[in-house]
Amino acid sequence: xxxxxxxxxxxxxxxxxxxxxxxxxxxxxxxxxxxxxxxxxxxxxxxxxxxxxxxxxxxxxxxxxxxxxxxxxxxxxxxxxxxxxxxxxxxxxxxxxxxxxxxxxxxxxxxxxxxxxxxxxxxxxxxxxxxxxxxxxxxxxxxxxxxxxxxxxxxxxxxxxxxxxxxxxxxxxxxxxxxxxxxxxxxxxxxxxxxxxxxxxxxxxxxxxxxxxxxxxxxxxxxxxxxxxxxxxxxxxxxxxxxxxxxxxxxxxxxxxxxxxxxxxxxxxxxxxxxxxxxxxxxxxxxxxxxxxxxxxxxxxxxxxxxxxxxxxxxxxxxxxxxxxxxxxxxxxxxxxxxxxxxxxxxxxxxxxxxxxxxxxxxxxxxxxxxxxxxxxxxxxxxxxxxxxxxxxxxxxxxxxxxxxxxxxxxxxxxxxxxxxxxxxxxxxxxxxxxxxxxxxxxxxxxxxxxxxxxxxxxx
Amino acid sequence: xxxxxxxxxxxxxxxxxxxxxxxxxxxxxxxxxxxxxxxxxxxxxxxxxxxxxxxxxxxxxxxxxxxxxxxxxxxxxxxxxxxxxxxxxxxxxxxxxxxxxxxxxxxxxxxxxxxxxxxxxxxxxxxxxxxxxxxxxxxxxxxxxxxxxxxxxxxxxxxxxxxxxxxxxxxxxxxxxxxxxxxxxxxxxxxxxxxxxxxxxxxxxxxxxxxxxxxxxxxxxxxxxxxxx
Numbered sequence: 291x292x293x294x295x296x297x298x299x300x301x302x303x304x305x306x307x308x309x310x311x312x313x314x315x316x317x318x319x320x321x322x323x324x325x326x327x328x329x330x331x332x333x334x335x336x337x338x339x340x341x342x343x344x345x346x347x348x349x350x351x352x353x354x355x356x357x358x359x360x361x362x363x364x365x366x367x368x369x370x371x372x373x374x375x376x377x378x379x380x381x382x383x384x385x386x387x388x389x390x391x392x393x394x395x396x397x398x399x400x401x402x403x404x405x406x407x408x409x410x411x412x413x414x415x416x417x418x419x420x421x422x423x424x425x426x427x428x429x430x431x432x433x434x435x436x437x438x439x440x441x442x443x444x445x446x447x448x449x450x451x452x453x454x455x456x457x458x459x460x461x462x463x464x465x466x467x468x469x470x471x472x473x474x475x476x477x478x479x480x481x482x483x484x485x486x487x488x489x490x491x492x493x494x495x496x497x498x499x500x501x502x503x504x505x506x507x508x509x510x511x512x513x514x515x516x517x518x519x520x521x522x523x524x525x526x527x528x529x530x531x532x533x534x535x536x537x538x539x540x541x542x543x544x545x546x547x548x549x550x551x552x553x554x555x556x557x558x559x560x561x562x563x564x565x566x567x568x569x570x571x572x573x574x575x576x577x578x579x580x581x582x583x584x585x586x587x588x589x590x591x592x593x594x595x596x597x598x599x600x601x602x603x604x605x606x607x608x609x610x611x612x613x614x615x616x617x618x619x620x621x622x623x624x625x626x627x628x629x630x631x632x633x634x635x636x637x638x639x640x641x642x643x644x645x646x647x648x649x650x651x652x653x654x655x656x657x658x659x660x661x662x663x664x665x666x667x668x669x670x671x672x673x674x675x676x677x678x679x680x681x682x683x684x685x686x687x688x689x690x691x692x693x694x695x696x697x698x699x700x701x702x703x704x705x706x707x708x709x710x711x712x713x714x715x716x717x718x719x720x721x722x723x724x725x726x727x728x729x730x731x732x733x734x735x736x737x738x739x740x741x742x743x744x745x746x747x748x749x750x
Numbered sequence: 751x752x753x754x755x756x757x758x759x760x761x762x763x764x765x766x767x768x769x770x771x772x773x774x775x776x777x778x779x780x781x782x783x784x785x786x787x788x789x790x791x792x793x794x795x796x797x798x799x800x801x802x803x804x805x806x807x808x809x810x811x812x813x814x815x816x817x818x819x820x821x822x823x824x825x826x827x828x829x830x831x832x833x834x835x836x837x838x839x840x841x842x843x844x845x846x847x848x849x850x851x852x853x854x855x856x857x858x859x860x861x862x863x864x865x866x867x868x869x870x871x872x873x874x875x876x877x878x879x880x881x882x883x884x885x886x887x888x889x890x891x892x893x894x895x896x897x898x899x900x901x902x903x904x905x906x907x908x909x910x911x912x913x914x915x916x917x918x919x920x921x922x923x924x925x926x927x928x929x930x931x932x933x934x935x936x937x938x939x940x941x942x943x944x945x946x947x948x949x950x951x952x953x954x955x956x957x958x959x960x961x962x963x964x965x966x967x968x969x970x971x972x973x974x975x976x977x978x979x
Contacts, residue, residue: 546759549851553765556854560772581851601837601943609970613940644941 305480312472320464338412338423346412349373350426350437357430364430368392378442381435382408382425388433399442408436482512486519498527538591541584548584552577579712586714589648590697593721600642600725607635607675607746610647615667618654627661629654633669635677639748641726646746649722649730650677652715653742657681660740674728677744685734694732695720716742751865752794753777756786756812757801757827766799769854770861783807790816797864801827802839810842817843823864823907827852840947845908846934847944856936863935867911884920885964885977887956889913901959908933909952912945916965916975925972949973 338346356367368379374392381390382404389401399419407413408425415422424438485503492500501523504516555577559570615631622629657665661681668678686694693699698713716732719742723730728746735741753770757763758781767777778795780786783804790798790812798816802809813824826839826847836847846860882889888897896903896913905913911933916924926945930938938945953965966974 545851546762550759550761550765552851553762553769553854557765557769557772560769577851578853647941 305476308479309472309476312475313468316468316472317465320468324460335407335410335413335415338414342414342423343412346423346426346437346439349379349439350428353437354428354430364432364435365390378440380404380422380424380438380440381428382438383432384408384434384436388435390435395440395442399440401438401440404438479512482508482516486516489519489523493523493526498523498530534591534594537587538595541587541591544580544584548577548581552581583712583714586712586718587697590714590717590721593718593725596725600645602640602642604638604640605643605646606638607641607646607677608669610641610643611635611650611667611669611677614647614650614654618651618658621655622658622665625658627658627663627665629658629665629667631667631669635669635671635675637671637675637748639675639746641746642722645722645725649719649744652719653679653730653744656715657683657740657742660684671748674748675746677746678741679744680735680739680741682737682739685738685740686732688734691732691734695730751775751796753797753799753861754786754790754793754795755779755799756783756790756804756809757781757799758804759801766857770858773858775861775865781805783809783812787812787815790822791819795822796868797861798822798824799827799861800824800844810838813839813842813844817906821904821906823868825860825864837943837947840944841951843906843909843951845906859935863933864907866935867907867933882914882917884917884975886960887913887917887964887975889917898956898959903955903959905952905955909948909955912948913952916973920975921977923968923972923974928972 352373353364353367356362356373357364360367364381368374368381368390369392373379377392378395379392380401382401383389386405395401400417403417404415404422404424407415410425412424412426413422415424419442421441422438423441425436428435428437482502482504489500489502501520502516504513504520506517507513508516552574555570555574559567559574562570615629619629654665654667657679658681660683662683664682666678666680668676668680670676670678690699695716697717700713720730723744723746726746727749728744731743731745733741733743751774753775755763755766755777757766757779760779760781763779763781767779770777778789778793780789781804784807786800786804787807800809800812804812809826813826816822816824821843823845824843826836826844828836828839828847828849836849839847845864848857848860880891882891886899888900890896891914894907894910896905896910903913912929915929915932926942927938929945930936930942934944949965949967953963956964964976966976968974
């Protein structure tokens with residue numbers, strides 16, 4: 291199995307970084323807490339305040355009053371259920387070792403701890419076995435005592451239970467919990483970033499409908515960033531489609547005056563004298579060139595907008611190629627260039643023959659234009675139909691290869707308009723092939739010259 | 751020769767009628783679909799030049815309504831130049847189409863091809879009243895009528911010409927190039943589907959009356975009318 295990329299180069303992934311930091315932080319916090327709690331004793335105390343204090347003081351007063359009024363022994367008084375119902379009262383004498391309890395207690399409970407608190411103001415004291423409230427000083431005939439109310443912990447509280455778990459279990463739980471927490475937390479952070487990354491990639495490759503998948507309820511910076519990004523993409527899409535539509539609209543509108551121009555030229559030619567005929571011919575020629583350009587622009591726009599209806603019919607690709615070659619061979623001969631053909635295609639596929647023919651014609655014309663001597667056409671078929679057209683010209687700068695199929699893109703040295711092209715040939719070819727779900731790739735050959743590789747899928 | 755032009759481009763209409771007038775045609779121009787249709791139905795024109803994009807009623811609608819009553823030859827002026835438009839026009843019974851912006855010479859050649867045909871037939875009908883009959887398809891060269899088993903076929907000029915050509919050469923393979931040159935007066939462009947459209951229209955109309963196929967397609971070469979059952 292292939293090792294995933296994120297495993298080999300973890301430092302390249304923000305997700306892993308964030309995840310690791312969270313996790314380490316959580317683990318460190320837990321470890322520190324555990325370590326610190328080991329150091330400190332499990333006994334704690336806090337100032338007693340509020341109704342608890344009032345209650346305790348009232349109990350102390352009652353004991354004093356009852357003892358004074360009824361002349362009973364203090365032990366009898368505190369054992370009476372009226373005072374010690376549901377609670378344990380403990381009197382610790384000023385004199386060391388003298389003490390009284392409202393009822394006997396189990397041996398586990400070590401009340402000697404409370405000796406240390408006798409001089410303090412009333413406290414709430416936590417120990418492992420019980421909680422104690424006190425001391426409150428009371429004076430009874432038996433002497434001076436300090437009253438505590440003891441609350442035995444019948445059930446072990448959660449934290450104590452947790453504390454008593456074996457250390458290895460505690461560590462495992464801490465590790466798993468922090469691992470999951472960190473994972474979800476960092477994934478929550480990274481998911482929108484990944485979505486943005488993918489969308490930006492798609493946009494860069496020309497898919498203008500791509501949008502980042504960011505929920506509207508997300509309010510943090512990433513949510514805002516995602517929505518801003520989507521707004522940007524929408525703006526971009528609108529701008530580009532408006533620009534393309536404008537080009538198509540202008541071209542369309544140009545056709546009416548161009549038709550009139552051609553008619554008027556025709557009329558002038560009927561009446562003109564010989565001296566003017568040459569100029570009129572020139573006007574006609576330029577009008578035809580304009581006509582061709584407009585037709586090309588419209589075809590590219592239709593193909594790009596995918597609004598061209600393909601008139602599909604099952605056709606032998608070879609027949610279409612032969613048709614195109616008939617015309618193109620003649621042109622190559624006129625330029626004293628040699629066109630060689632290798633291979634044959636037997637398959638018949640459903641296609642729009644006019645479009646396929648215009649794609650091949652444009653690519654071949656382009657090759658003839660830039661070839662020094664030879665143009666090589668290679669035909670083959672296996673899983674798909676492959677048509678490769680190579681010339682032996684100068685080739686194209688690698689940086690410009692991608693842009694070559696953009697409408698009106700010309701390389702600097704190809705910018706002379708005399709070659710007669712409209713600058714739309716490859717754009718038409720690429721779009722025509724894409725309309726058939728095929729691909730057109732441009733490549734420089736090692737020995738120089740450009741190769742156009744066309745792949746047409748075989749569909750039944 | 752009286753021509754009718756229906757196009758909303760007034761400038762083009764003026765120029766075109768001046769040009770065609772100089773070539774010896776009389777041209778009437780209308781810039782509105784409904785108006786043009788009414789005029790086409792009420793008068794006898796030799797040929798109609800019909801634009802697709804028209805106010806009030808588009809060219810296809812005009813053609814559809816015209817064909818219900820008349821078989822006047824129609825050349826569609828398709829500004830869009832899209833395949834869909836052309837095929838749709840031919841299906842509705844247009845005789846030919848010419849994409850805008852067109853070359854004046856090309857337009858003249860097509861107009862002449864159609865009108866020459868009509869003249870030729872008119873002169874034929876005056877001289878002889880011959881008729882042909884092959885495989886229950888009957889062609890009256892004088893009246894320019896075709897019928898199958900005594901049922902008259904309502905064919906457009908171009909469709910009639912193609913059928914007549916196939917009947918005259920029954921049993922022989924006629925190439926699309928031959929048909930295009932003789933009937934449309936122009937060379938067949940590569941991947942041109944117009945002849946196929948016309949033949950398909952003829953087949954449909956024959957199929958309304960008889961079941962078995964009379965016109966056979968020879969792939970890559972052309973069409974043949976079968977002799978005998």
